[in-house]
Amino acid sequence: MSAAxxxxxxxxxxxxxxxxxxxxxxxxxxxxxxxxxxxxxxxMLTDDLGIxxxxxxxxxxxxxxxxxxxxxxxxxHSLTERFPDLDGVLIAHGSLPDQARCExxxxxxxxxxxxxxxxxxxxxxxxxxxxxxxxxxVIGVIGSIAGDRGRRGNYVYGAAKGxxxxxxxxxxxxxxxxxxxxxxxKPGFVITPxxxxxxxxxxxxTRPERVARGIVRAFDRRRDVVYLPWFWRPMLWAIRLIPxxxxxxxxx
Amino acid sequence: MPASWNRLPRVRHRRLIEWxxxxxxxxxxxxxxxxxxxxxxxxxxxxxDGGTLxxxxxxxxxxxxDRGTGIVDCEAGILLGDLLRWSLPQGWxxxxxxxxxxxxxxxxxxxxxxxxxxxxxxxxxxxxxxxxLLRSSGGHLRTSSAEYADLFAATIGGLGLTxxxxxxxxQMIPVNNDLMLTKGIRFRHLxxxxxxxxxxxxxxxxxxxxxxxxxxxxxLGRGWFLAGRHAPPQPAGTHLPRWRDQSRRMPFDMPSxxxxxxxxxxxxALYYRAASLRGRHLQHYQSHLFPLDGxxxxxxxxxxxxxxxxxCVLAREQARDGIRILLKRIAASGQGSSLAVVKTFGDLPSxxxxxxxxPGVTLALNFANRGSRTLRLFSDLDDIVSAAGGALYxxxxxxxxxxMFRRGFPQWERFASLVDPAFSSSFWRRMNP
Numbered sequence: 001m002s003a004a005x006x007x008x009x010x011x012x013x014x015x016x017x018x019x020x021x022x023x024x025x026x027x028x029x030x031x032x033x034x035x036x037x038x039x040x041x042x043x044m045l046t047d048d049l050g051i052x053x054x055x056x057x058x059x060x061x062x063x064x065x066x067x068x069x070x071x072x073x074x075x076x077h078s079l080t081e082r083f084p085d086l087d088g089v090l091i092a093h094g095s096l097p098d099q100a101r102c103e104x105x106x107x108x109x110x111x112x113x114x115x116x117x118x119x120x121x122x123x124x125x126x127x128x129x130x131x132x133x134x135x136x137x138v139i140g141v142i143g144s145i146a147g148d149r150g151r152r153g154n155y156v157y158g159a160a161k162g163x164x165x166x167x168x169x170x171x172x173x174x175x176x177x178x179x180x181x182x183x184x185x186k187p188g189f190v191i192t193p194x195x196x197x198x199x200x201x202x203x204x205x206t207r208p209e210r211v212a213r214g215i216v217r218a219f220d221r222r223r224d225v226v227y228l229p230w231f232w233r234p235m236l237w238a239i240r241l242i243p244x245x246x247x248x249x250x251x252x
Numbered sequence: 253m254p255a256s257w258n259r260l261p262r263v264r265h266r267r268l269i270e271w272x273x274x275x276x277x278x279x280x281x282x283x284x285x286x287x288x289x290x291x292x293x294x295x296x297x298x299x300x301d302g303g304t305l306x307x308x309x310x311x312x313x314x315x316x317x318d319r320g321t322g323i324v325d326c327e328a329g330i331l332l333g334d335l336l337r338w339s340l341p342q343g344w345x346x347x348x349x350x351x352x353x354x355x356x357x358x359x360x361x362x363x364x365x366x367x368x369x370x371x372x373x374x375x376x377x378x379x380x381x382x383x384x385l386l387r388s389s390g391g392h393l394r395t396s397s398a399e400y401a402d403l404f405a406a407t408i409g410g411l412g413l414t415x416x417x418x419x420x421x422x423q424m425i426p427v428n429n430d431l432m433l434t435k436g437i438r439f440r441h442l443x444x445x446x447x448x449x450x451x452x453x454x455x456x457x458x459x460x461x462x463x464x465x466x467x468x469x470x471x472l473g474r475g476w477f478l479a480g481r482h483a484p485p486q487p488a489g490t491h492l493p494r495w496r497d498q499s500r501r502m503p504f505d506m507p508s509x510x511x512x513x514x515x516x517x518x519x520x521a522l523y524y525r526a527a528s529l530r531g532r533h534l535q536h537y538q539s540h541l542f543p544l545d546g547x548x549x550x551x552x553x554x555x556x557x558x559x560x561x562x563x564c565v566l567a568r569e570q571a572r573d574g575i576r577i578l579l580k581r582i583a584a585s586g587q588g589s590s591l592a593v594v595k596t597f598g599d600l601p602s603x604x605x606x607x608x609x610x611p612g613v614t615l616a617l618n619f620a621n622r623g624s625r626t627l628r629l630f631s632d633l634d635d636i637v638s639a640a641g642g643a644l645y646x647x648x649x650x651x652x653x654x655x656m657f658r659r660g661f662p663q664w665e666r667f668a669s670l671v672d673p674a675f676s677s678s679f680w681r682r683m684n685p
Binding site for chain 1: 268269270272273274275307310313314315316317319338342
């Protein structure tokens with residue numbers, strides 16, 4: 001395990017997975033800055049984290065709309081001013097699009113690309129330069145197995161997460177040797193509000209606590225690309241191997 | 253689709269809603285609503301066939317905690333185990349815990365659960381200071397024994413039928429550490445059981461007995477007691493038992509053909525892990541109080557056909573005879589899980605209109621699902637329970653008769669008048685055909 005992180009900022013902290021990761025880090029005494037859009041839900045989260053920390057770790061909250069790309073440089077600037085010891089970032093915000101609407105309305109499709117890819121990439125541009133200059137830091141970004149291959153059911157979401165994964169791959173390559181770690185986190189099917197309308201039966205479905213444990217472990221071990229849980233790695237490998245003339249006929 | 257812990261009956265829900273926000277309004281239903289916590293009920297009280305389930309596990313935040321008084325204010329979806337993990341290091345313990353810590357606070361209230369310390373602590377509901385209820389008409393209500401006292405009494409043990417419990421304020425009890433002093437005592441027949449049971453007294457507030465449900469004749473009712481109490485402060489520098497989560501997952505459903513007396517005995521062997529019969533010794537609370545949590549998904553041992561849990565309480569005066577007759581009948585059937593859990597309830601009244609704990613003795617067993625044979629056995633057991641002035645546990649039931657329910661819960665009519673019309677469950681429809 002590499003040196004422990006001192007202060008982690010979590011974007012999209014009120015999501016289930018991020019909340020669970022926050023609780024795990026807090027239990028180890030890592031200071032947290034939680035960022036989310038809804039001030040009321042953010043307050044409920046910080047109350048919870050504050051009690052769990054029991055005065056042993058700091059928790060700060062910042063409300064921000066991360067889909068508003070123009071405001072992100074100012075947001076990141078204010079975060080680094082306020083918390084000069086930031087050395088970890090978890091980017092966890094996103095949305096699961098209504099695929100049918102995205103197929104019908106270009107603006108809806110673009111909005112999903114903005115929330116799920118452009119927002120994170122804007123933040124990453126700022127964070128990467130900052131961490132690179134300081135020669136330290138760990139950046140983890142929640143992507144998705146949906147980004148590994150386009151499917152009829154969710155290719156807008158998949159395209160956004162796929163773009164994000166490529167971006168992270170390049171960034172990791174660029175920052176190699178700078179002391180900065182870039183982790184692509186790829187959860188599979190997770191039981192969260194985002195997936196409540198799916199038929200969530202069977203062993204493929206995972207609880208958010210388990211995914212969160214995987215995220216914390218990936219940060220500890222400074223991993224590159226992590227599938228959560230691990231079994232998605234061989235499954236996606238197999239799915240990527242299917243030749244396109246065959247794959248296009250399937251409805252996976 | 254969500255099932256109950258015993259995987260019976262199989263139902264289909266119209267819709268599942270992840271409930272995260274305690275301030276949100278109820279959805280326009282159309283179909284009946286029901287909250288579902290961690291789904292550990294052994295029955296259809298946590299199911300809502302054709303209706304909507306509000307999944308509360310995401311509503312699991314702590315709201316306030318007073319380290320001086322031990323009063324915790326939390327959302328209803330938090331697991332007891334989650335509460336204990338951070339409260340114990342600060343010296344506070346839940347006053348009542350059932351045999352698993354993998355249930356939500358809301359579920360503990362809605363079933364008014366009991367623990368091994370019932371004679372000194374009473375049921376879970378006794379320690380609830382107030383709770384917030386989201387009703388289809390009237391919105392959020394803060395209820396307690398002083399405000400909306402009728403709804404408060406209906407909600408404790410109310411099986412989630414009076415509305416959505418969003419927030420609960422609880423009084424915890426102070427402890428010195430996370431250890432328990434425990435001892436095990438063997439008994440060779442039922443008379444010895446009663447002797448020990450009467451003699452343990454208040455020195456050992458946590459007691460429970462496991463009885464061999466297969467033994468017959470002179471050995472009828474042999475088994476062992478597990479007694480525990482919170483440990484005194486430990487001298488610094490001593491080697492103390494520590495807890496390491498070594499839980500394993502049952503990775504597959506036992507094929508039905510293999511669900512037989514041997515596999516069922518294997519389940520019971522799990523109980524033995526806790527049954528260290530050494531004299532007094534120190535144990536971590538997790539291994540003493542929650543032995544079954546060591547095997548996640550243990551219900552899969554009973555296979556896809558699921559199992560029944562039969563839990564009854566007998567009135568104190570009739571308990572000795574009643575337990576003997578029940579055990580005889582079960583042993584004769586050859587169907588019993590080989591271990592029965594027997595536990596004395598004390599005199600502290602349960603606050604809920606439908607609370608199960610009452611002065612007397614409770615007996616609980618698991619039975620693999622063998623269809624009509626098992627159900628026929630239960631109807632015989634029902635007769636014995638009725639004759640002994642007893643009742644069955646609604647939260648562990650899939651098959652009790654309406655008569656049995658009404659006889660066991662004489663306040664059911666008053667309760668029914670307080671049920672939220674937008675809420676229902678498979679259990680409740682079964683009791684109101």
